[in-house]
Amino acid sequence: MLLSSVPPLPTAPASSSSSSSSSSSSSSILHFLPSSTDPPYTLLENHPSLILLSQCESIHTLKQVHGHVIKTGLHNTLFALSKLIHFCALSPSADLSYALSLFRSAPQQPNPFIFNTLIRAHSLTPSPLHSLNTFSEMIASGVQPNSHTFPSIFKSCAKSKAPREGKQLHSQVIKLGLQSDPHVHTSVIAMYAKVGELGDARKVFDKSPLRDAVSFTALVTGYVSEGRVDDARTLFDEIPRKDVVSWNAMIAGYVQSDRFEEALDCFDVMKEAGVEPDQSTMVTLLCACGHLRKLELGEWIGSWVRDHRLSSNLQLTSSLIDMYAKCGEIDKARDLFDGVEERDVIIWNTMIGGYSHLCFYEDALALFDLMLRSNVKPTDVTFLAVLPACACLGALDLGKWIHAYVDRNLKSIDNASALWTSLIDMYAKCGSIEVAEQVFRSISCRSLASWNAMTSGLAMHGHADRALRLVSEMTDEGYQPDDITFVGVLSACTQAGLVDLGQQYFNSMTQDYKISPKLQHYGCMIDLLARSGKFEEAKSLMRSMDMEPDGAIWGSLLNACKVHGDVEFGEYVAEQLFQLEPENTGAYVLLSNIYAGAGRWDDVARIRTMLNDKGMKKVPGCTSIEVDGVVHEFLVGDKFHPQSKEIHTMLDEVDKLLGEAGFVPDTSEVLYDMDEEWKEGALSHHSEKLAISFGLISTKPGTTIRIVKNLRVCRNCHLATKLISKIFNREIIARDRNRFHHFKDGFCSCNDCW
DNA sequence: ATAGGGTTAG
Numbered sequence: 001m002l003l004s005s006v007p008p009l010p011t012a013p014a015s016s017s018s019s020s021s022s023s024s025s026s027s028s029i030l031h032f033l034p035s036s037t038d039p040p041y042t043l044l045e046n047h048p049s050l051i052l053l054s055q056c057e058s059i060h061t062l063k064q065v066h067g068h069v070i071k072t073g074l075h076n077t078l079f080a081l082s083k084l085i086h087f088c089a090l091s092p093s094a095d096l097s098y099a100l101s102l103f104r105s106a107p108q109q110p111n112p113f114i115f116n117t118l119i120r121a122h123s124l125t126p127s128p129l130h131s132l133n134t135f136s137e138m139i140a141s142g143v144q145p146n147s148h149t150f151p152s153i154f155k156s157c158a159k160s161k162a163p164r165e166g167k168q169l170h171s172q173v174i175k176l177g178l179q180s181d182p183h184v185h186t187s188v189i190a191m192y193a194k195v196g197e198l199g200d201a202r203k204v205f206d207k208s209p210l211r212d213a214v215s216f217t218a219l220v221t222g223y224v225s226e227g228r229v230d231d232a233r234t235l236f237d238e239i240p241r242k243d244v245v246s247w248n249a250m251i252a253g254y255v256q257s258d259r260f261e262e263a264l265d266c267f268d269v270m271k272e273a274g275v276e277p278d279q280s281t282m283v284t285l286l287c288a289c290g291h292l293r294k295l296e297l298g299e300w301i302g303s304w305v306r307d308h309r310l311s312s313n314l315q316l317t318s319s320l321i322d323m324y325a326k327c328g329e330i331d332k333a334r335d336l337f338d339g340v341e342e343r344d345v346i347i348w349n350t351m352i353g354g355y356s357h358l359c360f361y362e363d364a365l366a367l368f369d370l371m372l373r374s375n376v377k378p379t380d381v382t383f384l385a386v387l388p389a390c391a392c393l394g395a396l397d398l399g400k401w402i403h404a405y406v407d408r409n410l411k412s413i414d415n416a417s418a419l420w421t422s423l424i425d426m427y428a429k430c431g432s433i434e435v436a437e438q439v440f441r442s443i444s445c446r447s448l449a450s451w452n453a454m455t456s457g458l459a460m461h462g463h464a465d466r467a468l469r470l471v472s473e474m475t476d477e478g479y480q481p482d483d484i485t486f487v488g489v490l491s492a493c494t495q496a497g498l499v500d501l502g503q504q505y506f507n508s509m510t511q512d513y514k515i516s517p518k519l520q521h522y523g524c525m526i527d528l529l530a531r532s533g534k535f536e537e538a539k540s541l542m543r544s545m546d547m548e549p550d551g552a553i554w555g556s557l558l559n560a561c562k563v564h565g566d567v568e569f570g571e572y573v574a575e576q577l578f579q580l581e582p583e584n585t586g587a588y589v590l591l592s593n594i595y596a597g598a599g600r601w602d603d604v605a606r607i608r609t610m611l612n613d614k615g616m617k618k619v620p621g622c623t624s625i626e627v628d629g630v631v632h633e634f635l636v637g638d639k640f641h642p643q644s645k646e647i648h649t650m651l652d653e654v655d656k657l658l659g660e661a662g663f664v665p666d667t668s669e670v671l672y673d674m675d676e677e678w679k680e681g682a683l684s685h686h687s688e689k690l691a692i693s694f695g696l697i698s699t700k701p702g703t704t705i706r707i708v709k710n711l712r713v714c715r716n717c718h719l720a721t722k723l724i725s726k727i728f729n730r731e732i733i734a735r736d737r738n739r740f741h742h743f744k745d746g747f748c749s750c751n752d753c754w
Numbered sequence: 755a756t757a758g759g760g761t762t763a764g
Binding site: 079082083086090112113116117120146147148149150151152154155181182183184185186187188189190193212213214215216217218219220221243244245246247248249250251252253255278279280281282283284285286287314315316318319321322345346347348349350351352353354356357380381384385415418 | 755756757758759760761762763764
């Protein structure tokens with residue numbers, strides 16, 4: 001199967017000029033303009049230029065109107081200038097820099113309206129603190145701020161989390177005696193609540209007699225953002241006449257605190273109170289539906305959206321897509337996505353994230369590709385959804401492309417730490433553990449998650465010593481290890497067979513760090529003990545668990561039974577596994593291998609018959625390899641690749657050279673052993689050998705070949721790959737279901753223990 | 755002429 005190729009690395013971000021949409025039709029507006037010979041207009045409001053101004057739909061036409069305003073001398077009136085600036089700064093097609101140039105070239109002292117307009121315009125930009133500069137300029141020009149000035153400026157303080165500036169402005173409000181204006185009052189409360197000064201917000205609220213739903217709601221949101229939902233609820237219950245915004249704030253409060261059931265309960269009470277929900281209510285409810293997998297309510301909201309003719313609303317549609325994806329209804333999500341004509345970046349991110357969330361990684365990458373081809377610029381959120389797909393599929397080239405794109409194009413990243421952590425994880429899972437470490441060393445915003453990703457990456461590659469040193473470096477830097485850190489530590493010990501050390505860490509985790517072991521920790525320990533043949537200790541650890549062992553734990557025990565040839569215990573373990581996971585064919589295969597190892601061929605045949613009777617098919621072995629940004633997948637005996645002929649020619653050559661090097665396939669395995677990969681034909685047709693052969697013909701001699709396999713590597717392939725690495729002088733990095741194998745000069749980094 | 759509280763993607 002082929003995935004669409006990676007687009008070339010973009011150079012500079014495409015500077016989208018806003019005027020590109022305006023067409024030549026704009027000239028038609030001009031013949032309505034009065035010439036200078038027209039009669040004078042006494043009422044400025046009715047001047048045709050100003051009427052045209054209010055009808056302007058683009059900045060392009062506005063500039064034409066502006067030219068005419070100058071011709072007629074109207075620009076000398078502050079009224080016309082105000083209109084012009086207001087339009088430029090706040091209309092849907094705003095051009096703030098043009099508004100500012102009009103402001104700078106004003107022939108007279110600007111009026112408060114113009115200052116207020118500019119302050120508000122700045123408050124809506126990504127750098128809202130500029131509105132404080134405009135405010136200072138206003139004061140310096142001797143223009144007095146009024147009740148319209150402060151709400152926007154407090155919004156700026158709130159947006160940029162500036163409590164100091166907010167406090168100073170609050171004292172200005174009191175000096176000017178504007179504190180009893182309802183708009184100013186509410187914006188002060190909201191400002192304090194949003195910059196984390198809930199005490200001040202409460203003081204302002206308590207001191208004033210103004211207690212409408214609006215000021216109440218501002219305070220409710222403050223409690224929510226402090227995580228005090230129950231206090232918010234107490235206050236909410238006191239609101240005399242709750243309007244839709246008050247209800248929305250309360251419902252959102254529950255959602256933000258992950259209390260989704262209560263959010264839905266709150267919605268029920270809202271309906272009983274007879275308050276009509278609006279778009280915001282629905283967006284918030286959809287979030288709760290997704291988390292609770294409440295498909296039915298979600299569908300109901302979907303029909304509400306259609307009934308209210310809001311299907312073109314992108315916010316609602318992306319929330320619906322997210323809800324469907326979280327409920328596992330990916331096709332319904334995609335149908336909605338396909339129905340949207342003008343997609344914004346959020347809706348792309350939602351759909352890609354939906355695929356990634358359900359582990360449909362190929363679809364996620366295909367849609368990401370389509371997104372780039374549609375000239376939509378990806379964001380950090382896009383990459384947070386795409387990188388796990390790269391990591392899972394081993395799409396290293398695409399991952400590298402994203403890394404370069406982030407370095408070049410994303411100047412300020414909202415989720416910088418999460419993004420770097422995803423990159424570290426991607427490099428590690430794609431086999432580039434050294435690059436993963438380079439990235440880890442280069443970043444300034446390391447979080448516990450970054451340390452954890454690096455640790456488990458090293459563990460995956462069998463570098464137990466480096467993983468353990470990293471963790472001690474981490475604790476030296478003052479980070480407190482969490483349960484995930486210990487999963488990395490214990491799996492490092494497991495991969496390297498460090499039994500005593502593993503036990504020490506396990507004890508330290510519970511005793512020193514008071515972390516109660518989870519299933520994964522037990523899994524690592526039981527795997528570690530069983531592999532070393534310490535079955536009794538593994539069993540007693542299992543008995544000490546206060547939870548039921550899962551399939552993975554029984555599976556690792558069964559695997560250990562195979563390695564140590566313990567038939568009796570193996571039969572017992574297999575029985576447990578059959579009961580827990582009747583559909584797990586791997587369990588039958590393992591038991592069959594145990595019988596084969598003991599020469600009990602009748603039992604081998606019995607298991608095979610059992611599998612056939614149940615109509616069970618094993619998961620087909622599949623290996624993927626990325627060449628020039630394209631991911632190629634191979635199945636057992638695959639003949640569907642476009643270059644199949646060349647691949648099989650190479651395969652024959654490989655077999656010939658392997659034979660000359662003394663490689664003898666284990667024929668007993670072919671006859672009796674049912675290893676993880678179903679034996680359909682010759683061993684040389686195993687998917688990893690196909691992928692390696694393809695790699696040999698399509699990459700330069702001497703370069704590293706990276707492959708990803710969905711199952712564990714079988715013994716024959718492991719031996720063959722070691723020899724191939726020597727014969728062809730290639731480093732081969734193979735990821736199997738459990739870990740990495742670095743094949744080089746005839747050896748493997750796992751020391752033949754996996 | 756202008757201004758207040760609430761909402762989404764991982």
